[in-house]
Amino acid sequence: MIEQSKPKLLRKTIKAGELMNQVMSDYFYGVNEAATTGKQKVAWCTSVGPAELLRALGFAVHFPENHGALLGATRMATDLIPGANAIGYSPDICSYLTADIGAYLKGVTPLAKAYPGIQSVPKPDVLVYSTNQCRDVQDWFGWYSRELGIPSIGIKSPRNLNEVGAAPIEDVSQQIQALVPPLEAISGNKLDLDRLRETVALSKECTELWKQVLETAKAIPAPLTFFDGTIHMGPAVVLRGTQVAVDYYKVLLAELQQNVRDGAGAVEGEKVRLYWDGMPVWGRLRQHSEHFLQLRTNVVASTYCSSWIFPAFDEKDPFRSMAQAYLELFIVRSDEYKEQYMKRMIEEFRIDGIIYHDAKTCPNNSNSRYGLPKRLETATGVPSLVLSGDLNDLRCISDEQTKTNIEAFIEQIEEGK
Amino acid sequence: MSKPVYVGLDIGSSRTKVAVLDADRQLLGYAIKKSGTDFSVTAGICLDASLEMAGATRQDIANAVSTGYGKSNVEFVTTESKTEIGCLANWGRHNVSGIITLIDIGGQDNKIVKLDQEGRRSSFKMNRKCAAGTGAFLEEMSYRLDVPLEDMDGLARASKEMVKLGSYCTVFSATEVLENIRNGKKVTDIVKGLFYSVIKRVLEMDLPTEKVVMTGGVVAHNAYIVEMAAEMLGRPVIRPEYPQLAGAMGAAIYAINEKGDAGSADPNRLISEGELQ
Incomplete structure (x- = not known):
């Protein structure tokens, strides 16, 4: 169909968004209060690091990747990245890292604008990482460790796993347990195993609800988009292990399930259903969301949003199940596993095409570089498109090329239908 | 009123190309001009020049479709647009038979579009964010x-x-x-x-099929590139009569199809083996 000027379709708002804004606001103010009053020790944690252990020990937890995403979404990142480049952190490495360090160097944060009264990111007492995603997080925290004179400790995770066997689980489980003594010393609290079990149970409940939220998009038309998902996953990232997150996802799930029953799709007249692999382009979230909407295309599933689903959590065996949960993630797995996983997603979500975002500064979250798109295309017949871009560094993006590529891809899919 | 004409306007980053076709997809007129900084003005100049060559006026335009970077800058003549990849494929579908790989080397980017036996797009690639190969x-x-x-x-x-x-x-x-x-x-x-x-740079973007067609401004002005590509591939490569107009003609064919005046590819008008480089 030839594209013609027609009335613009309007984005459907998710009503629960208001509650989520409140939940996130309370969270940011809470961590800020902990840091500024000293009432509670503050730990910084990588986004798929051992947050449950930190919460069980009474830490307020800040997630620098979440801050990195906020820097991207507010389009502050591109101006801040050069600051980190100038002190020796290459423009080719993680642009969450460079944006976050750049923001620190300049003394700015989007939190200050969004939440009056917050002056800066919460000052940490300890930095806790897991390299299950990449090495960059360790180097990122290493910089802050040297800058602030605070300890950076963590888990050096096995990677590229095909099967998550007993040996890597045991390895990571031991590493998590080894974090307990230093974290007890910093927090001043003895680990209460029951408290840890409770936190793991809440994380499990949160993750199960989040999974159900994402799975509502199996419906045709889907009640939410990938772009909604990147926003609404906020509590699953920063508040997993808390009752607040669980309560929020119950509200969100109920709304989306009702929308499914009502046949109310997030994209009016949904014609094409896509899968998004890789990071979002945070600074273009709204633009991409609008573009797909006008093309009556819904990105109904993604690797990224699904990365906060941890089926393995088990309060009966907290350390081992945490180890397993954080090893089973897509990003930790082999291409062979990823191929099978995406095949399942294509079938379950009835996907017409796959978009791979090849993020310049995030090789570990870019899955188009080792032949996966071609292999998957051959195996499934579902076409794919690779978009060159970046999660945060807008210098790596050509909006016009992206637009042309997406439109041509939708045309191709529609012609093939 | 004289016979209706169908117009394709390809407002590229480097050059603006306009093609005027009749309902039988015969090229009646065309114009190519540097796009410059005012896409609308350039498109207007090209439109009038190509219509004059076709012996037609703006009143004779039955339908028009635009494409290229400036496709939304020509609302004075059309609000219908397609991507340049779609238009290139549409041109290929109606002009070359069989499974083909279209390689278009333009001013700002290059594209590889593959068509299946039925002329449907099976895949496409554009160059990444650098100028190499363009x-x-x-x-x-x-x-x-x-x-x-x-x-x-x-x-x-x-x-x-x-x-x-x-x-x-x-x-x-x-x-x-x-x-x-x-x-x-x-x-x-x-x-x-x-x-x-x-x-x-272009050939490392994808594996071309047996039959390869090269189009675009670089191909139009540097025929030797096609000969070199044929040598590198070890087989003939098709260079059409108007390599730079493929996108504009593809847009014009969309304009015809949208009006229901033309069906699928005409076998008599397909580029034959004799025209291989």
Whole structure:
């Protein structure tokens, strides 16, 4: 169909968004209060690091990747990245890292604008990482460790796993347990195993609800988009292990399930259903969301949003199940596993095409570089498109090329239908 | 009123191309002009020139479709647009039979579009965010070598011993060119090396099918690039009569189809084996 000027379709708002804004606001103010009053020790944690252990020990937890995403979404990142480049952190490495360090160097944060009264990111007492995603997080925290004179400790995770066997689980489980003594010393609290079990149970409940939220998009038309998902996953990232997150996802799930029953799709007249692999382009979230909407295309599933689903959590065996949960993630797995996983997603979500975002500064979250798109295309017949871009560094993006590529891809899919 | 005409406007980053077709997809008129900074004005000039060549006026336009970077800047004649990839594929579908790979080398980007037996797009690729393998690369190098762009084809043909340039990057390539000049290499050999570099960059984007068609401004002005590509691929490559108009003609064919005046590809008008380079 030839594209013609027609009335613009309007984005459907998710009503629960208001509650989520409140939940996130309370969270940011809470961590800020902990840091500024000293009432509670503050730990910084990588986004798929051992947050449950930190919460069980009474830490307020800040997630620098979440801050990195906020820097991207507010389009502050591109101006801040050069600051980190100038002190020796290459423009080719993680642009969450460079944006976050750049923001620190300049003394700015989007939190200050969004939440009056917050002056800066919460000052940490300890930095806790897991390299299950990449090495960059360790180097990122290493910089802050040297800058602030605070300890950076963590888990050096096995990677590229095909099967998550007993040996890597045991390895990571031991590493998590080894974090307990230093974290007890910093927090001043003895680990209460029951408290840890409770936190793991809440994380499990949160993750199960989040999974159900994402799975509502199996419906045709889907009640939410990938772009909604990147926003609404906020509590699953920063508040997993808390009752607040669980309560929020119950509200969100109920709304989306009702929308499914009502046949109310997030994209009016949904014609094409896509899968998004890789990071979002945070600074273009709204633009991409609008573009797909006008093309009556819904990105109904993604690797990224699904990365906060941890089926393995088990309060009966907290350390081992945490180890397993954080090893089973897509990003930790082999291409062979990823191929099978995406095949399942294509079938379950009835996907017409796959978009791979090849993020310049995030090789570990870019899955188009080792032949996966071609292999998957051959195996499934579902076409794919690779978009060159970046999660945060807008210098790596050509909006016009992206637009042309997406439109041509939708045309191709529609012609093939 | 004279016979209705169908217009395709391809507002490219470098050049604006307008094609005027009749309902039988015969090319009646065309115009090509540097896009400049005002896409609407340039498109208007090209539109009127191509209509004049076709012996028609704006009143004779039955339908028009735009494409290219400036496709939304021509609302004075149409609000209907398609992507340049779609238009290129549409041109290929109606002009070349069988499974084909279309390689379009334009000013700002290059595209590889594959069509299946039925003429449907099976895949497409665009160059990544750098200029390597595009017209912009050759423009930069012509400036560096102080050689007019239009002389490059003849210079490349005159080469006896090609200089190989290895870099991905236009800036690095420029340094390589300077190094070769310093080392006394002939300009002809360097230019052939630049052509070779363009083809290499394009061919590494995807695996071409047996039948390959090359289009775009770079192909239109540098026929030797097609000959070199054929040599590298070890098989003939099709270069149509109007390589630079493929996108505009594809847009015009969409304009015809949208009006329901034309069906599928006409076998009598398909580019034949005899036209292979």
